Amino acid sequence: MFARSTPAVIARALLVVLAGAGAACSDTTTPSTTYCIPGTPGCATGADTTGNDGTITPTDTQDGTDTVGDTTSPDGTTNPDGTTNPDGTVNPDGTVNPDGSTSGSKFTGYPSAELRLRIVGPSGRGHATVSGSIAEVNGVLFGNADEITWSSATGSGSASGSPFFQTSPITLVPGDNVVTVTAKNAEETVTDTITITYNPAFAFQDRLRANPRVIKKGAATAINAVLALGKASNIVKNSIKLFSVDQDGNKTSMIPDGPMVDDGQVNTSGDEISGDGLYSRKVTVNPAMAGLLRLRASVQVDLGGQFYTAYTDILALEVVEDILKIECEAAVDALKAARDMAVGAGNPVDGQNEALTSLKSNDAVAEVGPASGTASGTAVWVRFKSGLLGAVQLGAAGQRGAPADPGGLHVPSAELGLSTVQVQSKNALMLDPFAASLGATEISAAAAQMSAQDCPAYTVDTFKDSSANFSAFRRMGDYGVVAVASHGDAYFRDMAADAKATYDFHHQGSQEVVWTGHAISCAYFATSSSVKSCSESQACGPESECFLNKTGGTGVCVDHLTADLRRGRAILGSDGTYGITPGFVRRHAEQSYPRSLVYLGSCKSLWNGSMAGEFFAAGAAAVAGYNGPVANEFATKWGTSFFANVITQKQLSGVAHVKIEDDKNAGTYFSLVGAQNLDAASSDIINPSWESGNLQGWTKKGDGRVIAKLGSSVPVAGKFMGIISTGLGYTTQTGELSQKFCVPAGKKTYSFWWRFYSEEFKEYCGTTYQDAFLCKLEGKVGAKTVVNTKVDDLCGKGDNGCFNCGSQAKGLTPSDVQFDQGGVFMTPWVNATADVSPFAGNGNVMLRLFTTDVGDSIYDTAVLVDKVEFN
Numbered sequence: 001m002f003a004r005s006t007p008a009v010i011a012r013a014l015l016v017v018l019a020g021a022g023a024a025c026s027d028t029t030t031p032s033t034t035y036c037i038p039g040t041p042g043c044a045t046g047a048d049t050t051g052n053d054g055t056i057t058p059t060d061t062q063d064g065t066d067t068v069g070d071t072t073s074p075d076g077t078t079n080p081d082g083t084t085n086p087d088g089t090v091n092p093d094g095t096v097n098p099d100g101s102t103s104g105s106k107f108t109g110y111p112s113a114e115l116r117l118r119i120v121g122p123s124g125r126g127h128a129t130v131s132g133s134i135a136e137v138n139g140v141l142f143g144n145a146d147e148i149t150w151s152s153a154t155g156s157g158s159a160s161g162s163p164f165f166q167t168s169p170i171t172l173v174p175g176d177n178v179v180t181v182t183a184k185n186a187e188e189t190v191t192d193t194i195t196i197t198y199n200p201a202f203a204f205q206d207r208l209r210a211n212p213r214v215i216k217k218g219a220a221t222a223i224n225a226v227l228a229l230g231k232a233s234n235i236v237k238n239s240i241k242l243f244s245v246d247q248d249g250n251k252t253s254m255i256p257d258g259p260m261v262d263d264g265q266v267n268t269s270g271d272e273i274s275g276d277g278l279y280s281r282k283v284t285v286n287p288a289m290a291g292l293l294r295l296r297a298s299v300q301v302d303l304g305g306q307f308y309t310a311y312t313d314i315l316a317l318e319v320v321e322d323i324l325k326i327e328c329e330a331a332v333d334a335l336k337a338a339r340d341m342a343v344g345a346g347n348p349v350d351g352q353n354e355a356l357t358s359l360k361s362n363d364a365v366a367e368v369g370p371a372s373g374t375a376s377g378t379a380v381w382v383r384f385k386s387g388l389l390g391a392v393q394l395g396a397a398g399q400r401g402a403p404a405d406p407g408g409l410h411v412p413s414a415e416l417g418l419s420t421v422q423v424q425s426k427n428a429l430m431l432d433p434f435a436a437s438l439g440a441t442e443i444s445a446a447a448a449q450m451s452a453q454d455c456p457a458y459t460v461d462t463f464k465d466s467s468a469n470f471s472a473f474r475r476m477g478d479y480g481v482v483a484v485a486s487h488g489d490a491y492f493r494d495m496a497a498d499a500k501a502t503y504d505f506h507h508q509g510s511q512e513v514v515w516t517g518h519a520i521s522c523a524y525f526a527t528s529s530s531v532k533s534c535s536e537s538q539a540c541g542p543e544s545e546c547f548l549n550k551t552g553g554t555g556v557c558v559d560h561l562t563a564d565l566r567r568g569r570a571i572l573g574s575d576g577t578y579g580i581t582p583g584f585v586r587r588h589a590e591q592s593y594p595r596s597l598v599y600l601g602s603c604k605s606l607w608n609g610s611m612a613g614e615f616f617a618a619g620a621a622a623v624a625g626y627n628g629p630v631a632n633e634f635a636t637k638w639g640t641s642f643f644a645n646v647i648t649q650k651q652l653s654g655v656a657h658v659k660i661e662d663d664k665n666a667g668t669y670f671s672l673v674g675a676q677n678l679d680a681a682s683s684d685i686i687n688p689s690w691e692s693g694n695l696q697g698w699t700k701k702g703d704g705r706v707i708a709k710l711g712s713s714v715p716v717a718g719k720f721m722g723i724i725s726t727g728l729g730y731t732t733q734t735g736e737l738s739q740k741f742c743v744p745a746g747k748k749t750y751s752f753w754w755r756f757y758s759e760e761f762k763e764y765c766g767t768t769y770q771d772a773f774l775c776k777l778e779g780k781v782g783a784k785t786v787v788n789t790k791v792d793d794l795c796g797k798g799d800n801g802c803f804n805c806g807s808q809a810k811g812l813t814p815s816d817v818q819f820d821q822g823g824v825f826m827t828p829w830v831n832a833t834a835d836v837s838p839f840a841g842n843g844n845v846m847l848r849l850f851t852t853d854v855g856d857s858i859y860d861t862a863v864l865v866d867k868v869e870f871n
Contacts (some may be wrong), residue, residue: 021107021598039718068653069471100857101651105185107148107162110673111627112170113373114608115188116142119181124586124617125278127195127313135196137179138166140616140673142609143599147181152179161674172198175311176249191509199310202301205230205277205708206693208825212558217321219531220286224270227260227297228314230277230708230719234603235290236307239300242281244293245314254293255283259386266551272817273862275711275817280547290566293317295560312657320566322351322558327386328522328572330364335574337362338392348394355380355392367499372510372607381491383499388565390572390805391491391513391826392581397664399489400438400603400630419554420652421621423680424594424687424696426740428460433468433517433577435488438632441485442639448783449647450481455683455742458647459845462603468517470561470570471542472848473580477618481680483643485635487515488602490610491571506581512611513579514602520576524561527845536733540786548730550656551820555730560588593619594696597646597653597680600625601635606671609652622653628668630825638670650681679705683742685847688868695737698722701850702733711817716829716866724863726771726853728819736850743843743870750777751833752868754787760857761825767799770854771861775832779845786834788855791861794827819860828862 109570119139122128128135137150141163148159150167157168170179182189205228215221221258225242229235234860243556244255251257260281269632270282281710287293292863295313307518312534338358342351352370359382371379371391378393405498432443441461450458458481463472476482493510501791508672524543535548540557548555564570569584598612598620605625606612612623624642626635638658645656654676662668686697690706698704708715724735743750752775762767773788789808796805804812815824839845849865 005354006469018152021244033713049161057118070830078376084475088557100368103144105144107141107145107183109143109145109163110609111606111671112142112608113627114143114493114507115145115183115185115190115624116507116509116609116613117145117190117192117610118142118182118506118613118617119192119194120613120617122196122798123194123620124614125207125313127192127197127439129197129199129204129207129313131199131201131310133172133198133200134169135172135177135179135198135650136167136169137181137194137196138164139192140164140609140613141183142613143188146183146185148181148183150179150181152177152823156674164798169526170196172196174198174200174308183655192506195314197311197313199305201230201299202234202299202310202311204228205232206312207733208295208297208315208561209315210315210317211549214558214560214563215285215287215293215317215319216531216559216562217287217319222282222284223259223317224549225278225281225294225315226270227282227299227710228277229279229299231714233276234302238301238302240297241299242295244298245296246294247292248316249296252294254287256294256852258283260297261294263545264820266729266820270549273707273710273817274819275709276723277709278707287319288320290319293313293319308363318563318567320563323386323388323565325522325526325527325560327384327388328520328525329385331386331388331390331572332520332522332576333365334359334384335390335572339383339394339574342392342394351394352378352380355394359392359504367496369492369494372493372604379489379491379846381602383492385426386581387502389492389503389568390571390574391489392574393487393489393515395740400485400601400626400632400635419868421595421678422682422686423597423678424692425478425596426456426458426686426697426728427699428458428481429471429472429476429478429479429483430460430462431468431482431484431486431516432464432702433466433484433515434460435464435485438485440634441632441636442599442643443483445636445640446599446643446647448484449643453647454843456681457683458630458738459740464517466517466519469542470516470518470564470578471545471585473516473518474545474560474588476585476598477591477593477596479596480594481599482620483599483601483639484514485639487606488600490604490607493582504581504587505568506582506586506614507608507610510610511568511581511583511609512604512607513581514600514611515573515575515577515579518578518819520572521579522865536731541788550697551730553727553730553732555701570647582610582614583720585611585618591696594686595678596620597678598623599639599642601630601639603629606673609673610750614675616674622672623641623651623674623680624670624672625835626662626668627671628662629665630662630668630670631664634662634664634670642670646680647732653680683844685739685868685870688716689715689866690722690799691718693720695722698737698739699738701738701819703729703735704737710757710862710864711815713755713826713829713864721864721866722849723862723864724849726851726860727765727859728862734851734853736848737865738846738848738850740844740846741839742841743836746871747840748835748837749833750786751831751871752786753831755828755864756789756810756827757815757817757819757823757824757863758791758826758861759819760805760823760861761795762793764859765792765795765803765806770860771859772852772854773861773863774848774850774852775865776848777834777836777839777845778848780838780843784834784836784839787832789819796823819862821859829866 051065073458081383121138154171159167160487210225240260244252260279271280295315341354345351345354368382430447536553541738543561544557606627645651655674770790775787793806793808810827812825815826
């Protein structure tokens with residue numbers, strides 16, 4: 001039912017086995033195959049194969065002379081339609097042959113059943129802001145193209161390179177520049193578009209952000225928008241504005257122009273910390289129509305006395321209508337009825353036809369179609385009149401998805417030609433949503449391999465069966481290694497174009513789907529319209545996410561499930577679980593993936609690159625998967641081998657990957673796309689001084705952030721610094737940043753810089769209110785405290801008017817920032833050092849930087865940290 005799939009070349013008869021629970025894909029077997037569809041009590045036997053007419057008949061032989069749909073010739077000669085031949089000869093239409101040879105196509109992309117183009121830079125989000133007048137757009141190509149061109153209002157040109165391409169230089173005009181990139185071959189034309197906003201000599205620190213990103217139609221919702229300007233000094237005071245726009249960037253009346261401020265007034269402006277270079281605006285909306293609410297911000301820039309307005313990217317918030325319980329039940333009942341009809345059919349093709357017939361006759365259905373490339377009949381997609389999407393998963397024993405068509409493509413993965421690329425997180429997410437039915441998969445093996453490593457020191461989070469739910473899948477972008485063993489397929493290729501445009505589909509063709517372990521419960525939608533409250537100690541559940549928007553650590557549950565279903569990022573499965581489409585990856589990548597290695601162990605996970613393209617656009621560096629239907633045994637064996645090479649042998653991705661064909665599914669290969677030189681086994685500290693501008697590599701507990709300034713304080717070195725606090729802004733939790741890594745042999749000294757801010761000074765010196773800061777290294781050889789200081793250590797006990805006379809006094813001075821209770825004193829920057837030679841070369845260590853709120857949580861303390869070094 002579910003799959004790891006892509007196109008497959010079938011040069012002989014392919015026997016399709018449909019099986020019981022936990023099955024998926026088809027299987028190539030010997031005569032007297034037993035057919036069954038998941039859920040059937042028994043199976044019919046026979047020696048059927050796929051004959052010259054493309055159908056399954058009881059009289060077809062198994063002597064190897066039969067072909068698939070009259071497209072493949074047994075002798076390997078070239079076919080009139082130009083499809084692939086088993087001898088690897090070149091076809092008239094220039095398609096790729098199973099031996100890996102290519103035709104005369106100018107651009108050879110990654111193997112794909114469909115032509116697919118995805119822009120990944122200067123941004124993979126569809127909108128980028130730049131400060132220079134010339135830009136180049138780069139992206140990735142799946143399939144082969146005769147040309148790749150670009151066009152904009154300023155001109156047109158061509159691109160070079162494949163599978164990763166780059167356009168010729170594009171001249172920009174100030175403001176928005178819409179650039180369209182087009183790839184063509186003899187059969188297909190595909191496009192992708194990016195808007196590049198040119199702000200002369202001015203760069204925003206980050207893109208515009210706002211929460212919650214999901215708004216219910218007709219429900220008053222408070223939105224917090226945040227814009228990072230960092231240390232920008234050429235902006236006109238009080239000129240930062242937030243407003244709403246339409247799809248063309250024209251202002252609308254939904255949110256009139258209003259100021260964004262950096263004042264730390266959480267309850268009014270929504271700004272959490274004053275003076276940190278993050279400007280905020282809190283506004284309440286109550287949209288009457290479903291759709292997109294687009295936000296944008298602007299700032300006046302002073303270029304030596306000449307003024308102009310710089311604009312951010314456009315941020316789209318989703319306004320969605322509640323899903324009614326009856327809508328969910330109607331869809332689930334229709335899928336179940338179609339599955340029951342298929343179960344009674346007795347063979348794959350009849351089963352698929354019965355499912356199609358059942359759905360077409362259902363009044364709740366708008367349109368249906370077979371899964372992409374499903375010549376033998378293993379799956380059906382459906383669009384309901386309610387807008388919900390679903391699939392009837394019919395599959396084969398021992399497989400992870402649906403069978404593939406003949407004519408599949410395979411060529412070796414291309415080198416990126418870069419120096420070694422380092423994965424930027426040692427956190428690994430292992431998702432095994434069908435562990436109970438698939439058994440011991442590559443996920444359990446890889447998790448064990450990682451957990452056993454000392455250097456590098458991985459932190460492994462494993463979720464199996466129902467725990468591999470939406471909550472786990474939404475967190476994929478937080479991990480350096482993401483691995484999934486599941487079922488999959490490709491759907492919706494033939495959906496009406498106007499209907500397809502209403503969903504969050506980036507690719508115009510088929511959408512690859514990976515199935516989760518999240519069970520469908522229509523009861524959820526009975527209460528989804530009510531706005532549920534949450535807190536730091538009371539979560540929302542896997543369907544939603546708690547967004548803190550009130551002081552005291554309280555907030556509201558953001559209903560991601562409803563939005564994902566309405567936007568086609570999640571679909572309903574006839575087996576009772578949800579699947580995710582590529583749009584799910586894009587939508588939930590709030591931060592860039594940390595150059596991640598992604599493994600998709602399902603059928604058709606590299607069918608057309610629709611899923612891999614979104615991982616690349618989100619920041620992943622390499623994606624491994626299967627271009628067709630894959631046997632569970634094959635995926636388990638070679639997935640395990642791949643991770644053993646990457647983790648245990650510490651090989652680069654391209655060396656670790658073994659390009660091999662599944663002997664039970666002709667034409668299905670274990671493939672790797674993206675960086676061939678990705679290193680997931682580096683032991684060094686990652687992002688030590690937060691120069692990535694985010695927390696990649698670090699684990700956060702409570703309040704930990706990355707900022708570019710705090711009042712007049714700027715980083716000791718570089719552009720960014722970390723900050724931890726006892727609960728600034730909406731949170732009440734104290735802060736910690738930690739990372740596990742290995743100190744290389746020969747290193748002797750650890751050093752970093754810190755600066756202590758507190759509202760406890762001076763009034764509470766010598767009292768029980770003793771906020772503290774601790775820096776500690778913990779390893780096999782013991783623990784070393786680098787810094788351990790508290791309020792009295794820095795200011796003294798307050799006796800006899802004593803101030804700045806503590807045992808660790810550094811010289812406290814009034815700060816130019818305020819927290820929520822008022823005035824703040826601060827230390828100067830302080831350099832701390834420690835001897836780490838006992839840790840060097842002796843296994844992994846944990847570096848912990850944390851604050852402690854002692855006495856109460858009313859008066860806050862914050863500590864800046866920067867320039868972490870080992871020498």
